[in-house]
Amino acid sequence: MDAAEFRRRGKEMVDYVADYLENIEKRQVYPDVEPGYLRSLIPEEAPEEAESYEDVFKDIERVIMPGVTHWHSPYFYAYFPTANSFPAMLADMLCGAIGCIGFSWAASPACTELETVMLDWLGKMLKLPEDFLAGTEGRGGGVIQGTASEATLIALLAARSKIVKLIQADHPDRSETHIISKLVAYSSDQAHSSVERAGLIGGLRMKKIPTDNKFSVRGDALQKVLEEDRATGLIPFFFCATLGTTPSCAFDCVTELGPICNAEKIWMHIDAAYAGSAFICPEFRPLLNGIEFADSFNFNPHKWLLVNFDCSHSSYVISHLISLQHWQIPLGRRFRSLKIWFVFRMYGLKGLQHVGLAKEFESLVRADQRFEISADVVLGLVCFRLKGSNELNETLLKRINNARKIHLVPCQLAGKFVLRFAVCARTTESRHVQEAWCHISHLASELLQELPH
Amino acid sequence: MDAAEFRRRGKEMVDYVADYLENIEKRQVYPDVEPGYLRSLIPEEAPEEAESYEDVFKDIERVIMPGVTHWHSPYFYAYFPTANSFPAMLADMLCGAIGCIGFSWAASPACTELETVMLDWLGKMLKLPEDFLAGTEGRGGGVIQGTASEATLIALLAARSKIVKLIQADHPDRSETHIISKLVAYSSDQAHSSVERAGLIGGLRMKKIPTDNKFSVRGDALQKVLEEDRATGLIPFFFCATLGTTPSCAFDCVTELGPICNAEKIWMHIDAAYAGSAFICPEFRPLLNGIEFADSFNFNPHKWLLVNFDCSHSSYVISHLISLQHWQIPLGRRFRSLKIWFVFRMYGLKGLQHVGLAKEFESLVRADQRFEISADVVLGLVCFRLKGSNELNETLLKRINNARKIHLVPCQLAGKFVLRFAVCARTTESRHVQEAWCHISHLASELLQELPH
Numbered sequence: 001m002d003a004a005e006f007r008r009r010g011k012e013m014v015d016y017v018a019d020y021l022e023n024i025e026k027r028q029v030y031p032d033v034e035p036g037y038l039r040s041l042i043p044e045e046a047p048e049e050a051e052s053y054e055d056v057f058k059d060i061e062r063v064i065m066p067g068v069t070h071w072h073s074p075y076f077y078a079y080f081p082t083a084n085s086f087p088a089m090l091a092d093m094l095c096g097a098i099g100c101i102g103f104s105w106a107a108s109p110a111c112t113e114l115e116t117v118m119l120d121w122l123g124k125m126l127k128l129p130e131d132f133l134a135g136t137e138g139r140g141g142g143v144i145q146g147t148a149s150e151a152t153l154i155a156l157l158a159a160r161s162k163i164v165k166l167i168q169a170d171h172p173d174r175s176e177t178h179i180i181s182k183l184v185a186y187s188s189d190q191a192h193s194s195v196e197r198a199g200l201i202g203g204l205r206m207k208k209i210p211t212d213n214k215f216s217v218r219g220d221a222l223q224k225v226l227e228e229d230r231a232t233g234l235i236p237f238f239f240c241a242t243l244g245t246t247p248s249c250a251f252d253c254v255t256e257l258g259p260i261c262n263a264e265k266i267w268m269h270i271d272a273a274y275a276g277s278a279f280i281c282p283e284f285r286p287l288l289n290g291i292e293f294a295d296s297f298n299f300n301p302h303k304w305l306l307v308n309f310d311c312s313h314s315s316y317v318i319s320h321l322i323s324l325q326h327w328q329i330p331l332g333r334r335f336r337s338l339k340i341w342f343v344f345r346m347y348g349l350k351g352l353q354h355v356g357l358a359k360e361f362e363s364l365v366r367a368d369q370r371f372e373i374s375a376d377v378v379l380g381l382v383c384f385r386l387k388g389s390n391e392l393n394e395t396l397l398k399r400i401n402n403a404r405k406i407h408l409v410p411c412q413l414a415g416k417f418v419l420r421f422a423v424c425a426r427t428t429e430s431r432h433v434q435e436a437w438c439h440i441s442h443l444a445s446e447l448l449q450e451l452p453h
Numbered sequence: 454m455d456a457a458e459f460r461r462r463g464k465e466m467v468d469y470v471a472d473y474l475e476n477i478e479k480r481q482v483y484p485d486v487e488p489g490y491l492r493s494l495i496p497e498e499a500p501e502e503a504e505s506y507e508d509v510f511k512d513i514e515r516v517i518m519p520g521v522t523h524w525h526s527p528y529f530y531a532y533f534p535t536a537n538s539f540p541a542m543l544a545d546m547l548c549g550a551i552g553c554i555g556f557s558w559a560a561s562p563a564c565t566e567l568e569t570v571m572l573d574w575l576g577k578m579l580k581l582p583e584d585f586l587a588g589t590e591g592r593g594g595g596v597i598q599g600t601a602s603e604a605t606l607i608a609l610l611a612a613r614s615k616i617v618k619l620i621q622a623d624h625p626d627r628s629e630t631h632i633i634s635k636l637v638a639y640s641s642d643q644a645h646s647s648v649e650r651a652g653l654i655g656g657l658r659m660k661k662i663p664t665d666n667k668f669s670v671r672g673d674a675l676q677k678v679l680e681e682d683r684a685t686g687l688i689p690f691f692f693c694a695t696l697g698t699t700p701s702c703a704f705d706c707v708t709e710l711g712p713i714c715n716a717e718k719i720w721m722h723i724d725a726a727y728a729g730s731a732f733i734c735p736e737f738r739p740l741l742n743g744i745e746f747a748d749s750f751n752f753n754p755h756k757w758l759l760v761n762f763d764c765s766h767s768s769y770v771i772s773h774l775i776s777l778q779h780w781q782i783p784l785g786r787r788f789r790s791l792k793i794w795f796v797f798r799m800y801g802l803k804g805l806q807h808v809g810l811a812k813e814f815e816s817l818v819r820a821d822q823r824f825e826i827s828a829d830v831v832l833g834l835v836c837f838r839l840k841g842s843n844e845l846n847e848t849l850l851k852r853i854n855n856a857r858k859i860h861l862v863p864c865q866l867a868g869k870f871v872l873r874f875a876v877c878a879r880t881t882e883s884r885h886v887q888e889a890w891c892h893i894s895h896l897a898s899e900l901l902q903e904l905p906h
Contacts, residue, residue, distance in 0.1 A: 001799055003471040006539035010467030013543050017463070017550040018456040031562055038566035046574040050801035056540075056794075060547065064791075067563030071553045079560070084552040086459035087509075090466050092549050094513065097470040099537040100524045107532070109484055110520030113491035121499040146599060157654055180656055181630040201610055203633055203656045338517070341509075346454055348503035 001053065009053055016060075017089070021072060024427070029075040030407040033067045069407065074425045074432040078409040080246070080274045081380070081424035083302050091342035095335040102335060115144055115337035122301065122340070125280045125349060129292050144336045148273035149194035151298035156185060156198045156238055158296070159267035163237040166265070180204070184229055185238035188217045188252055190245040195271065205234070215248050215375060215413065217241065219256030226264060238267045241294075243287060244275025247411035247420070248375035248383045251275070251287055258293020272299040278379050281353045287378070301340065357423045357433050358382050364437040370444060374413050380423040383413060386444060390417035392451075399443050406436045454506065462506055469513075470542070474525060477880075482528040483860040486520045522860065527878045527885040531862040533699070533727045534833070534877035536755050544795035548788040555788060568597055568790040574797060575754065578733045582745050597789045601726035602647035604751035609638060609651045609691055611749070612720035616690040619718070633657070637682055638691035641670045641705055643698040648724065658687070668701050668828060668866065670694065672709030679717060691720045694747075696740060697728025700864035700873070701828035701836045704728070704740055711746020725752040731832050734806045740831070754793065810876045810886050811835050817890040823897060827866050833876040836866060839897060843870035845904075852896050859889045 001009070041063045070076060072084050102111035116134050119142025123133045134141030145151045164179050180203070187195045189208040199206030209217045209225055226236050239261050241252040254270065261268040270291060276299020278284040291297060344352070362377045365384045374383040385393045394417055397410055411418050423433070454462070494516045523529060525537050555564035569587050572595025576586045587594030598604045617632050633656070640648045642661040652659030662670045662678055679689050692714050694705040707723060714721040723744060729752020731737040744750060797805070815830045818837045827836040838846045847870055850863050864871050876886070 001539040003475045003539070006542070007467055007471045009539070009543055010470070010546070011464045013546045014460055014463030014467060017546060018460045020550050022456045033562050035558060035562070036566070038563060039570050042570060044573075045577050046797040047801045048803055050804050051798045053540075053799065056798050064551075064563045064567070067561070067566060068551055069553060069559065069561040071551075071561070079554070082552055082554050084549070086454040086456070086462070087506075089459070089546070089549045090462055093463070093466045093470060093542070093546060096537070096542045096545050097473050098517075098521055098524075099535055100522060101532070101535050105488060106522065108520070108522040108524070109486050109488070110491060110517045113489070113520060114517070117492050117495060120497070124498050153654075160656070176656075177630075177634040181634070201606075202654070203613070203629075344499040345504045345509050346506065348500045350501055351503050 005053070009057075012057075016057075021084075021427075024070055024073045024425075025075070027065070027070055027073065028404050029070050029073040030401065030404055031067050031069060032404070038063060038067055072425045072427070073407075074428040075406045075436065076424050077421045077436065078407045078424070080422055084426060085343055085347075087342040087346040088339040091339035095338050098335055100335060108335070111335045111337070114335075114341060116141060118337040118340040118344075119143065121344060126276070126288065126299075127279075127285060128297065132291075132297065144340075145298070147194075148192070148271060148298055148300055149197065151296075152195050152240060152269065152271060153198040153201060155240070155267070155269040155296040155298070156202050156204065159185075159238040159269070160202060160204060162267065163235065163265075167235070179235070182233065182235045183237050184234045185240070186222065186225065186236065187240040188215075188242050188245065188250075190215050190247055190250055191240060191242050192246050192271070192273070195240050195242075204238075211250070211252075213414075215245060215250035217252040217257060219253060219260055222257055222260055226260070226266075236264060236266050238269065240269045240271055243270055243272035244278075244379065246274070247418075248413055249275060249377075249379055249381040250375060251378070254290030254293065256290075258290045262293050267295045268293055270294045270297045272297065274300065274381075275379055277301060280349065284379070357428060357430065358421075360430060361421055361423070361433050361437060364434075368441060370448065374416065374418045382421040383411065383418045384421065385416065385418050386448075392447070393417045393419065396440075396444055396447055399447065400440060403439070403443065405439050458506070462510075465510075469510075474537075474880075477523055477526045477878075478528070480518070480523055480526065481857050482523050482526040483854065483857055484520050484522060485857070491516060491520055525878045525880070526860075527881040528859040528889065529877050530874045530889065531860045531877070533875055537879060538796055538800075540795040540799040541792040544792035548791050551788055553788060561788070564788045564790070567788075567794060569594060571790040571793040571797075572596065575793070578802060579729070579741065579752075580732075580738060581750065585744075585750060597793075598751070600647075601645070601724060601751055601753055602650065604749075605648050605693060605722065605724060606651040606654055608693070608720070608722040608749040608751070609655050609657065612638075612691040612722070613655060613657060615720065616688065616718075620688070632688070635686065635688045636690050637687045638693070639675065639678065639689065640693040641668075641695050641698065641703075643668050643700055643703055644693060644695050645699050645724065645726070648693050648695075657691075664703070664705075666867075668698060668703035670705040670710060672706060672713055675710055675713055679713070679719075689717060689719050691722065693722045693724055696723055696725035697731075697832065699727070700871075701866055702728060702830075702832055702834040703828060704831070707743030707746065709743075711743045715746050720749070721747045723747045723750045725750065727753065727834075728832055730754060733802065737832070810881060810883065811874070813883060814874055814876070814886050814890060817887075821894060823901065827869065827871045835874040836864065836871045837874065838869065838871050839901075845900070846870045846872065849893075849897055849900055852900065853893060856892070856896065858892050 071082050100108035100111055102108050105112045120133050120135065123142060132140040132142070145154070160180065160183065163183065164176050167174060167179050184205045184207060185199055186207050186209050188211055190211055191208070196206055207225065209221050212218050212221070222239065229236055239257065241254050241257055243251050243254070258268055272279070272288070275287065279288045358377055358380045361382050362373060365371045365373055365382065370386055371384055372387050374385055386396055397408060397419055400406065400408055408419055408421060411420050495512070524535050553561035553564055555561050558565045573586050573588065576595060585593040585595070598607070613633065613636065616636065617629050620627060620632050637658045637660060638652055639660050639662050641664055643664055644661070649659055660678065662674050665671050665674070675692065682689055692710065694707050694710055696704050696707070707721070711721055725732070725741070728740065732741045811830055811833045814835050815826060818824045818826055818835065823839055824837055825840050827838055839849060850861060850872055853859065853861055861872055861874060864873050
């Protein structure tokens with residue numbers, strides 16, 4: 001394919017993409033396929049000879065689309081949102097064309113520098129403390145990670161490295177291996193599985209702190225475990241606080257936890273993967289109070305800030321990172337800051353400060369006596385269930401997903417099976433939420449009628 | 454920006470991308486900017502109000518391009534190639550539009566399934582042993598990693614986990630911490646820095662095996678270190694072989710090393726990040742002999758196989774991975790297999806089997822008595838230098854890069870400062886290589902004339 005053909009095919013693809021997103025409502029949000037469906041639809045080996053573009057293009061609808069879960073459909077309420085916007089897609093086209101690998105400044109100065117400045121823009125939008133900004137001679141700074149999983153791992157490794165140096169400064173005779181064998185890291189019992197996995201990867205002991213009835217870690221709960229662990233000779237060194245947990249969007253109480261961590265010389269990392277984007281709104285910024293006690297902070301603009309995946313923002317207080325040469329696992333990097341730049345300029349801060357429809361869905365649930373709300377609704381997630389057994393709710397969810405009209409996933413909260421309704425697509429409107437509720441309510445009525453009285 | 458505007462702007466961007474790549478020769482390959490250049494060119498904060506697309510678009514040439522190192526210029530001979538092709542860019546546009554996060558089968562079945570089948574296509578193109586293929590009920594399989602760094606880390610962690618289980622099966626009293634403190638992993642002294650870093654991240658001891666005069670690790674060198682280490686009570690568990698080292702594209706002798714690793718129950722990982730793509734050519738496939746002894750294998754189609762970054766291919770013998778739930782660091786994943794699918798079909802296997810111009814450059818160097826070739830030229834990399842001091846060669850490289858006509862980076866080989874000439878851009882032709890040589894030769898003449906006789 002030469003440049004002339006790319007001009008033609010590229011423009012066709014732009015139209016295909018626009019058509020896809022404009023008409024996404026008409027596609028079934030969750031596919032009908034069974035595992036293994038795709039293998040039989042395409043050859044077992046790559047072709048010897050080149051095929052025509054027409055054949056490849058036709059296969060998008062024949063092979064790919066029947067197996068796609070449409071995350072940008074206004075009927076998609078599963079997991080958490082992943083962002084998608086036209087400016088971000090334009091920036092990604094440019095990123096692909098430049099196609100540089102930004103592993104050092106010289107490898108492409110613009111790639112490194114735009115990233116630094118964009119993460120300062122983000123930091124200022126979130127009103128992060130000065131320590132987290134690069135500025136021209138700052139003490140901190142941000143970096144784009146692929147995902148929050150990587151960000152947590154890097155923070156954990158930096159903390160490990162810091163505590164080993166700290167202890168060895170006082171006790172030069174203690175080996176690194178010995179110190180590491182005594183370390184213990186903590187997170188909420190509601191924390192994302194990637195936090196536990198970071199511990200596994202780093203070969204580090206990790207414990208879960210029990211949460212209160214709002215699914216938040218409180219200061220006294222952490223303090224209790226710290227005392228127990230110190231008494232047995234363990235060395236607490238890392239706490240991962242979650243702002244906006246995956247099951248219920250709960251918030252650990254960092255204003256209580258931060259001072260404890262600081263006093264006990266424990267690295268506090270804040271994982272706000274989902275909720276972080278909301279902190280650009282003045283009304284939600286108080287949820288980030290306590291950030292001043294943290295050593296590192298991460299959130300995913302690719303969830304809510306209209307910046308296409310992958311784009312996870314990590315900020316560090318740089319003086320805490322001296323021992324870690326690199327702030328990321330991979331060496332090479334794409335020019336991902338371009339999409340932040342395009343999106344922020346094309347929307348402006350005001351254009352990004354919107355959070356809304358979850359409260360509307362919550363009201364609908366609360367107005368129906370058969371249902372209960374299972375956790376505080378703070379941002380875009382509603383956790384709800386039928387009053388009754390877990391089995392009943394499992395059946396309801398199965399029927400909702402089998403009907404293929406909308407797509408939800410469940411969570412467990414305090415032993416209860418709970419349905420999660422996450423407002424996801426940029427194009428979700430009030431009418432979609434109303435329609436989703438009518439559908440759920442109707443399926444619930446059918447289910448309850450079938451039950452013996 | 455709505456879909457209608459995206460249709461217009463997207464088509465303009467397609468033309469901009471085509472123009473950029475068609476005329477890339479006319480741009481200076483390496484930028485003139487100094488560190489910090491970009492910050493002063495843009496505002497310190499994100500705008501409150503949305504800006505016009507015209508303003509954003511104009512800033513590509515004003516802000517970004519002056520700081521870009523043009524990796525796809527035919528005058529770029531630094532590092533190793535990174536791929537870029539029109540079909541891959543079309544696939545990336547589609548990937549952005551679908552915008553799914555493929556962390557599980559249900560999250561988007563097509564995303565998981567196409568990846569499995571594409572990595573089988575790749576495995577068959579490389580004639581990997583059956584054990585590395587997923588098939589319909591295979592024992593192995595591939596996964597797309599972002600970079601080779603991640604692939605090495607995952608292999609190392611899997612090996613760590615396997616050896617701990619193996620030892621604990623015989624000695625249930627030994628703690629994981631104790632076992633890990635005795636482990637030792639190995640790589641070539643020519644291995645990429647990411648291998649050493651994987652050891653740091655995993656908290657694992659790592660040693661470098663000395664190479665022979667061809668910069669290859671041989672069986673006897675490994676055997677010697679193994680014996681020494683076992684004698685002191687260490688437990689060897691992992692060897693990372695490199696096929697195509699970063700400094701000189703040397704090949705560790707895996708037909709000697711593999712049987713040793715198998716006999717000693719050491720996990721052998723093969724890192725063929727750069728060279729791997731060449732193994733699709735029958736004439737280069739013998740370089741991969743010995744793969745049958747390996748537990749895991751990785752190479753980067755994003756280097757040579759026209760698949761845009763990031764796309765690193767890892768294959769594992771799955772039965773060796775039982776203990777590691779996930780094959781990657783990040784949880785979320787983009788739909789990266791689309792670009793493999795587009796590229797392989799649009800080029801066909803025959804269209805991808807081209808390796809050439811480095812030999813032409815080698816002949817030019819060999820025909821000039823003032824120069825010497827510093828390592829065997831096997832694929833697309835020529836390591837060369839002026840006969841004489843390191844200082845002389847450092848000066849030559851400085852002048853080459855300061856002239857901004859072409860861009861090279863150096864390496865150290867056996868204490869010598871060496872210039873690396875890597876054929877990188879898809880559009881590099883014989884005339885560019887000839888021109889590059891004339892330029893280097895001319896600068897060398899100038900330099901040598903200045904020297905006192």
